[in-house]
Structures are given as structure tokens and as C-alpha cells.
Amino acid sequence: MTATRIITVSSGKGGVGKTTFALNFALTLSRIAPTVLIDLDTGTSSVRNTLDTHIGNDLYHFFRKGHRLDDCLTQLDDRLDPRGMFKNFAFIAAPRHAIDEITNLADQARWRLVHAINSLPARFVILDLRAGLDANVLDFLPLSNSGILVFTPHHPAATMAAGDIVKSLLFRKLRFIFAEDSPFYHDVSDRHMHRIVNDLLDDVEDVYEDRLPNLDAFLGDLLASIGQNQYLDAIADVINSFGVYFVLNMFDGVDESYDNAIRPFIEYLTKYVSAQLNLTNLGWVVHDQAIHRANCNRRPILLNPVGRSDRPAVDPVLAELAKLEQTLVGLPSRPTPAIKNAWRDEVLHIDPHQPLHRELEVLQQMYKSQGRMKIQDNFAYIANRALHVIQSLPAESFGHPKLYTPFEIFQHLFPNQPNL
Numbered sequence: 001m002t003a004t005r006i007i008t009v010s011s012g013k014g015g016v017g018k019t020t021f022a023l024n025f026a027l028t029l030s031r032i033a034p035t036v037l038i039d040l041d042t043g044t045s046s047v048r049n050t051l052d053t054h055i056g057n058d059l060y061h062f063f064r065k066g067h068r069l070d071d072c073l074t075q076l077d078d079r080l081d082p083r084g085m086f087k088n089f090a091f092i093a094a095p096r097h098a099i100d101e102i103t104n105l106a107d108q109a110r111w112r113l114v115h116a117i118n119s120l121p122a123r124f125v126i127l128d129l130r131a132g133l134d135a136n137v138l139d140f141l142p143l144s145n146s147g148i149l150v151f152t153p154h155h156p157a158a159t160m161a162a163g164d165i166v167k168s169l170l171f172r173k174l175r176f177i178f179a180e181d182s183p184f185y186h187d188v189s190d191r192h193m194h195r196i197v198n199d200l201l202d203d204v205e206d207v208y209e210d211r212l213p214n215l216d217a218f219l220g221d222l223l224a225s226i227g228q229n230q231y232l233d234a235i236a237d238v239i240n241s242f243g244v245y246f247v248l249n250m251f252d253g254v255d256e257s258y259d260n261a262i263r264p265f266i267e268y269l270t271k272y273v274s275a276q277l278n279l280t281n282l283g284w285v286v287h288d289q290a291i292h293r294a295n296c297n298r299r300p301i302l303l304n305p306v307g308r309s310d311r312p313a314v315d316p317v318l319a320e321l322a323k324l325e326q327t328l329v330g331l332p333s334r335p336t337p338a339i340k341n342a343w344r345d346e347v348l349h350i351d352p353h354q355p356l357h358r359e360l361e362v363l364q365q366m367y368k369s370q371g372r373m374k375i376q377d378n379f380a381y382i383a384n385r386a387l388h389v390i391q392s393l394p395a396e397s398f399g400h401p402k403l404y405t406p407f408e409i410f411q412h413l414f415p416n417q418p419n420l
């Protein structure tokens with residue numbers, strides 16, 4: 001089996017459709033390869049409430065009874081999957097009722113879970129995260145990309161919250177790189193550099209402080225005062241290589257989505273984080289009562305049977321995946337050395353409108369190819385784009401190849417340090 005890819009689904013704010021998306025997305029991916037969905041919103045047990053299937057062991061048994069995580073997998077029963085189309089799908093449910101120590105995991109419990117997730121026998125592991133930005137969310141998110149962010153044109157505050165996730169992740173990584181005990185300083189003669197860099201990062205992170213509004217200004221400031229050096233290269237690399245991936249849920253039109261979700265999202269990122277991030281719109285899920293009804297009936301929309309008369313000879317999801325392979329638009333390409341170096345020229349001359357034009361184009365092209373699709377195919381489209389990213393970009397560009405503890409993050413960032 002090829003290496004596991006762990007993909008987080010998060011939103012910052014609640015109620016935008018993370019669980020709905022994560023569940024149907026995982027079902028779609030399971031048609032390609034073994035897929036496990038884990039309900040990490042451990043206070044609300046939302047995945048189990050959306051699936052009418054018998055659950056034996058769950059995260060309660062993992063944390064309280066010492067079970068292995070792969071003993072806590074549940075498969076769909078025959079009523080939900082009568083034709084056995086989703087045999088490669090399994091999920092790990094959150095406890096039936098909120099249990100404080102599982103809702104608010106202590107570090108040690110969280111790292112035990114992290115190690116267990118890394119050993120699951122699956123090609124894709126989807127993590128349905130809770131709303132908010134605490135350690136139980138941030139510690140599961142990737143270091144070099146956003147995983148999948150879900151937001152909706154119907155919930156403008158949620159768009160900002162998704163922007164805050166990106167900001168938190170970038171600053172988290174920069175703080176790791178520029179921590180006091182970071183080996184980064186070993187070769188540097190200027191003893192004060194640690195203070196200077198971290199004071200500047202404080203200024204950028206603080207939205208009430210507009211002297212340095214974002215990381216591009218921060219880089220410009222450093223470039224002007226100390227000239228080209230390894231600090232700037234490292235920061236520029238972190239920012240330029242950071243991938244932001246998003247899905248619009250409850251989509252009901254290009255213009256509305258653009259005005260109410262994509263534009264504010266990109267403007268927020270450009271203003272407060274950086275205009276250099278790589279943004280990828282993976283697709284959308286339409287706003288449709290059938291999706292909500294399916295959730296309420298505890299039979300997610302992907303599991304709704306296709307009627308006998310219109311049951312197609314070819315599986316619609318796989319057929320759509322094959323067709324969409326030909327029509328992919330707006331995917332990021334591997335950064336060439338020229339692009340990587342371009343930040344030096346661009347950092348002081350950023351056109352903040354450029355990413356917006358590109359995103360509108362992506363949205364319109366998607367609409368042309370996706371506009372008349374069935375609801376189920378929305379998920380196939382997104383899964384296909386995600387697969388394309390997985391196949392064409394390095395592993396750390398999208399999701400995680402493996403979850404890391406903070407110590408492992410440090411080792412990963414500084415692999416050649418003998419004293420670690």
C-alpha cells in the first residue's frame with residue numbers, strides 16, 4: 001500500500017459543514033483506497049449521530065480501556081451499504097457522551113493518539129476536527145499547509161476564522177524555527193537576533209499593531225535593515241511553500257460565493273498574513289436540503305441508494321473521477337527555482353488583487369465543468385482534485401504524511417542536529 005495521507009478537515013468556526021463534508025469526502029475516497037474517518041470533535045460525537053450503524057468500540061475504549069486504535073474501527077452495516085460499495089470505509093467514533101478527559105485531551109493522551117493514528121492500516125485518514133483553535137485542533141493540523149478548510153458564503157465570520165487558522169499555523173511554524181533553543185542560531189554571531197526576529201513576529205501577529213501588518217511587510221523590514229541572509233530565506237520559504245486548501249460548503253452561485261467567502265478570505269490573508277501563500281480552491285458542495293435531510297436520517301447523502309431504473313452501468317463516482325482527471329483547473333504546480341526566488345523582487349511590490357482575479361477564474365471554470373453535476377459528484381470532484389494534489393506535489397504540501405509530536409517537529413525541522 002502506498003504511504004498513508006492524513007487529511008484534516010477544519011473551519012475555525014462551528015456549523016459550516018465540516019462533519020458533513022468529512023464524512024462524504026471519506027466515503028468518496030474509500031472508493032479509491034482504504035479510508036478511515038476519525039471523529040476528533042470528541043465532545044459532540046457528531047459522526048456517530050450522522051451514521052445509523054452499530055458501533056462497538058470507540059475512542060472511549062482507546063483512552064479508557066487501553067484498546068488499540070485499530071480495534072476501535074467501525075464499518076458500515078449492510079443496511080447502510082447494501083451493495084458493499086463502501087467496504088473500504090471505516091470510522092472511529094468519538095465517545096457516546098462527552099467525557100471531560102477525552103474532550104480536553106492532556107498532552108500525553110494526545111501524543112498516544114497521534115502515534116496510533118500514524119499506524120492505522122489505511123491509505124487515507126480523514127480527521128474531522130472541532131471548531132476553535134485550541135491545542136486539540138492545532139496539534140492535529142499540518143505544519144506546512146492548511147489541510148482542508150471548510151467555509152461557507154452563508155457564514156461570513158467563519159471565513160475569517162478559517163483565515164485565523166492559516167495565520168496560527170504559519171506563526172506556529174515560525175515560532176518553532178525561531179525559538180530560543182533553535183539550532184538555527186548556532187551559526188549566527190549576532191546574539192540579539194533571536195530577540196529582534198521574535199519582537200517583529202509579535203508585531204505582525206498583533207492585528208491591533210499596524211506598523212507591520214503582515215509577514216510580507218515583516219520580510220521587507222528585515223530585508224531593508226539587515227540585508228539578505230539565512231533568516232530571510234527560511235521565513236520566505238515557510239511562507240512561499242505554505243499551501244492553503246479550501247472547500248466551499250452550502251454553495252449557491254459563483255457571485256455569492258466569490259463576494260461572501262472567497263474575496264473576504266483572500267483579502268484577510270493578504271492583509272494580515274501574506275500575499276505569497278499558495279491558494280487552492282478544491283471545489284464546492286451545493287446548499288441542498290437533501291444533504292441536511294440525509295444527515296438527519298443518519299444516512300449521509302453519499303449512501304443514498306441510486307434508484308433501480310436509473311442505476312448506471314458504470315459507477316458514477318468512479319466515472320466522474322475519470323472524467324474530471326481531464327478537466328482539472330487551477331491546481332498549484334511545483335514551485336520552480338525561479339518562482340522560489342521571485343519573492344525577493346515581489347516582497348516590496350505586491351499586487352494584492354492578483355490572487356483574487358485568479359480565484360474568480362478558478363471558480364468560474366469550476367462552475368462550467370461542475371455546474372450541472374449531481375450532489376454526490378461534488379464530492380467526487382473535490383476528491384479528484386485532492387488526489388491530483390497528492391500525486392503531483394511533495395507529501396508535505398497537502399495534509400500530513402504522518403502526524404508529529406512537538407519534539408518530532410523539531411527533529412523534522414532540524415534533521416542534522418546531533419544534540420537532538
Ligand SMILES: Nc1ncnc2c1ncn2[C@@H]1O[C@H](COP(=O)(O)OP(=O)(O)OP(=O)(O)O)[C@@H](O)[C@H]1O
Nearest residue numbers: 014015016017018019020250286287288291292295
Ligand atoms: N451543503 C449543505 N446543504 C444543506 N445543509 C447542510 C449542508 N452542509 C451541512 N448542512 C447542515 O448544516 C448543519 C451543520 O453541518 P455540520 O454538522 O456538518 O457542520 P460542522 O461544521 O461539523 O458543525 P460543528 O462545528 O458543530 O461540528 C447540519 O444541520 C447539516 O445537516
Ligand SMILES: [Mg+2]
Nearest residue numbers: 018019041046
Ligand atoms: Mg462537526
